Amino acid sequence: GESVGLHLPTLSVQEGDNSIINCAYSNSASDYFIWYKQESGKGPQFIIDIRSNMDKRQGQRVTVLLNKTVKHLSLQIAATQPGDSAVYFCAETLSNAGGTSYGKLTFGQGTILTVHP
């Protein structure tokens, strides 16, 4: 039968505003989390990551917060720019005993961020 597309959450902001994108992850055992940005016609691009032994990590204009109690991740983008318009995905994985996950990430459904000039 016909498949129903995912209804992606959307976030619209004005240029210069701060953006917060949220993600609920599924596996309480996951110990590594990544945010990716995907622009139209391109593959996902790494933004920032965080391990489960941390609750906050900052990058350039971006901050990731991890709340393991409620299995929640958030991505904060400061001074959002039109070039930040894209679909943002969180991803989770469980490292094996060697600290690797053999390339297997579980992605969230994504959030569409639109930045208006």
Place this chain on the structure above:
Amino acid sequence: KAGVTQTPRYLIKTRGQQVTLSCSPISGHRSVSWYQQTPGQGLQFLFEYFSETQRNKGNFPGRFSGRQFSNSRSEMNVSTLELGDSALYLCASTGRDGANVLTFGAGSRLTVL
């Protein structure tokens, strides 16, 4: 430094045919993973190869297969194509053994008619 290269970028096939997609990882990267992206299911893990061996596999039927060559280049094959196989197929490579930061290619857009 060149990124992950996928070919072809676009292709159209008909039901029942088979297709082979190619991925060249970043130079020096030895792990290659494949993902399927559709509007209905989002991004889903297909499989991962390292040193010509499949180390991890997602929940896809046996029609989906892959391999990796000694130069780390990888191919994936889908046999007996179905309409539902229409998707963007993404390849990603990692720099260290199993490192989790995947660098993705632009993908191969497959349309099955």
